Amino acid sequence: GQxxxxxxxxxFIQEGEDxxxxxxxxxxxxxxxxxxxxxxxxxxxLIALYKAGELTSNGRLTAQFGITRKDSFLNISASIPSxxxxxxxxxxxxxxxxxxxxxxxxxxxx
Amino acid sequence: SQTIxxxxxxxxxxxxxxxxxxxxxxxxxxxxxYWYRQAAGRGLQLLFYSVGIGxxxxxxxxxxxxxxxxxxxxxxxxxKLLLSDSGFYLCAWWGQQGARETQYFGPGTRLLVL
Numbered sequence: 001g002q003x004x005x006x007x008x009x010x011x012f013i014q015e016g017e018d019x020x021x022x023x024x025x026x027x028x029x030x031x032x033x034x035x036x037x038x039x040x041x042x043x044x045x046l047i048a049l050y051k052a053g054e055l056t057s058n059g060r061l062t063a064q065f066g067i068t069r070k071d072s073f074l075n076i077s078a079s080i081p082s083x084x085x086x087x088x089x090x091x092x093x094x095x096x097x098x099x100x101x102x103x104x105x106x107x108x109x110x
Numbered sequence: 111s112q113t114i115x116x117x118x119x120x121x122x123x124x125x126x127x128x129x130x131x132x133x134x135x136x137x138x139x140x141x142x143x144y145w146y147r148q149a150a151g152r153g154l155q156l157l158f159y160s161v162g163i164g165x166x167x168x169x170x171x172x173x174x175x176x177x178x179x180x181x182x183x184x185x186x187x188x189x190k191l192l193l194s195d196s197g198f199y200l201c202a203w204w205g206q207q208g209a210r211e212t213q214y215f216g217p218g219t220r221l222l223v224l
Contacts, residue, residue, distance in 0.1 A: 033212060042200050042215035043154075050210055086152065090213075096142045096161070096204050098213055100154045 006089050006101025013079055014109050021104045022073040023089035029099075031092040032065050032072040037103075038085045046087075047074070079108050112137035116201050116216040123223055129174075129188040131219050133201030136182065141203040143184040144213070145176055148198040160184060196223045 006023045013019060023032075031050055035043035047058050049065035049072060056063055062075045072091070076083055089101040113136045123129060135141055145157040156169045158176035166176050173192060177185045184201060201216040 031211075035215075040198075040218075040220070042202075042218045045212060045214060048210065048212045088154065092213075096211075097156065097159060098204075102153050105152075 004089060004091060004099050004101040006104060008104055009102070010105040010107070012107045012109065015079060015081060017079050019076040019079055019083070019106060020073060021087060021089075022071060023091070023101045024071040025091060025099075026070065028069040029091035030069075031098075032063070033090045033092070033098065034061075034063050034072070034074045035088045035090065036085050037088065043088055076106075079106075081108050081110050084108050112203070112205070112214065114201060114203055114214060114216040116199075116219050118219060119217065120220045121222070123191050123221065125193055125223055126190045129186070129191050129195070129221070131186040131199055131201075131221075133184040133186075133216055134182055135184075135203050138182070138203065138205045140181055141205040143178065144202040144204070145184065145186050146200040146202065146215075148200060148218075149196075154200070158186070191223045193223050196221055 004023050004025050033048050034046045036046050037043040046061055047056050047063040052065055052069045053067050054065040060077045065072055086103040086105050088103050090098040092098045115134045142161050144159045146154045147157055148154050158168055160166050160178045163178055174188050199219045202213050204213045
């Protein structure tokens with residue numbers, strides 16, 4: 001089946017630093033979605049991307065849909081302690097089923 | 111706006127007991143609905159999805175089943191739970207949000223099988 005390679009698996013950073021994570025795939029997708037999950041809660045949608053090359057921001061978060069349609073990245077600028085959590089990338093084709101990466105665990109040291 | 115509910119929030123069940131988890135969606139009609147399981151806080155495994163009432167697609171063979179008795183209701187069941195069924199169960203819907211389609215998750219049900 002389709003797989004997404006999400007990296008890094010985990011990150012330990014200092015408050016104020018910028019963060020970058022990405023996902024790649026061998027398949028072409030029509031949609032890239034980025035989620036954040038806090039412990040014990042469901043994933044919350046951060047940014048949705050629908051067009052190759054699309055660059056979208058949501059506050060300190062920026063994500064881009066790769067030109068090849070096989071990759072996407074998420075950047076977080078000036079990290080704060082509440083950015084801690086697991087970040088998931090996901091991508092979808094035309095059948096309304098999403099494929100998820102295995103997540104990036106982010107730890108922010110104050 | 112759309113809202114997705116799951117209950118119960120937490121459940122502790124003995125091995126061999128039955129299971130019923132419920133998911134309902136408000137504020138949308140004819141959504142695609144999904145059940146995922148998440149083990150050990152990482153990785154989302156798609157279990158079932160449904161594109162309409164009575165239509166269920168199974169992704170992974172297991173002792174779980176799903177049903178969609180109403181347009182906005184999705185139920186995950188088991189006749190006899192296994193220890194390996196423990197995990198965090200998430201319901202999600204895929205539908206129109208403004209001009210675009212996207213997927214949203216419910217708050218989840220944490221299941222512990224002892």
